[in-house]
Amino acid sequence: MKMNLCLSLLLAAFLVTGCQSGAEDQTENTSEQENITENDSTNEESPEDVENTAEIDENNDEPQKSHEEIIKEKADEIITLLKEDDVEKLSEYVHPEKGLLFSPYVYVEENAVTFKKDQVEKFLNDEKEYMWGNEDGSGHPIELTPADYYDKYVFDASFDEEDEVVFDPKEARGNMIRNVKDIFPDAHVVEYYVRGTEEYDNMDWKALNLAFEQDESGEWKLVAIVHDQWTI
Structure with missing residues (x-):
């Protein structure tokens, strides 16, 4: 009887620990996804940046003198x-x-x-x-x-x-x-x-x-x- 009670308590404790770990992993994955999205947004070039880059490329394409x-x-x-x-x-x-x-x-x-x-x-x-x-x-x-x-x-x-x-x-x-x-x-x-x-x-x-x-x-x-x- 005592043996069965101990096993029940251990099983309950294991289930609680597993749920908490799963919740933490899900929270961590969500946080990483948010960081990736934020970085992608930051790295996107504005229209002004694209225009400046085009001007630089155009200048570099000037033909050299023979x-x-x-x-x-x-x-x-x-x-x-x-x-x-x-x-x-x-x-x-x-x-x-x-x-x-x-x-x-x-x-x-x-x-x-x-x-x-x-x-x-x-x-x-x-x-x-x-x-x-x-x-x-x-x-x-x-x-x-x-x-x-x-x-x-x-x-x-x-x-x-x-x-x-x-x-x-x-x-x-x-x-x-x-x-x-x-x-x-x-x-x-x-x-x-x-x-x-x-x-x-x-x-x-x-x-x-x-x-x-x-x-x-x-x-x-x-x-x-x-x-x-x-x-x-």
């Missing part, structure tokens, strides 16, 4: 500096390792004069005469100071008011072989062409070629200024 566009912009800047005789600023465009080569004609000689970047900065103040090549026709040596060479074979026409700009020209305008790409195979060239006058039957045309190569950082730098004109 090599040709970058080089042409640099070439235009250099033409302006040449017109203004601003060789100090010009030196900032010069290739740091290869320096700046000068050629009076579109056929570049192997021993063409090349100035280092810091020499370009003082180019017009250099009173030394250099052998720049030989005159077409006469074959006479072109022995000039940098300033005199500049006037005769660098900015000797209104290249800032050019009649034509050509990127990587293939054909020579005169009868002289164009070999700039042989000297600088990795270069891109921008040619500024000024047509001749009727007075001289258009034979007094001039062109200036600016050659660019990338430096170690991938920036396009000036490696050559190659003059071109009618030759015999």
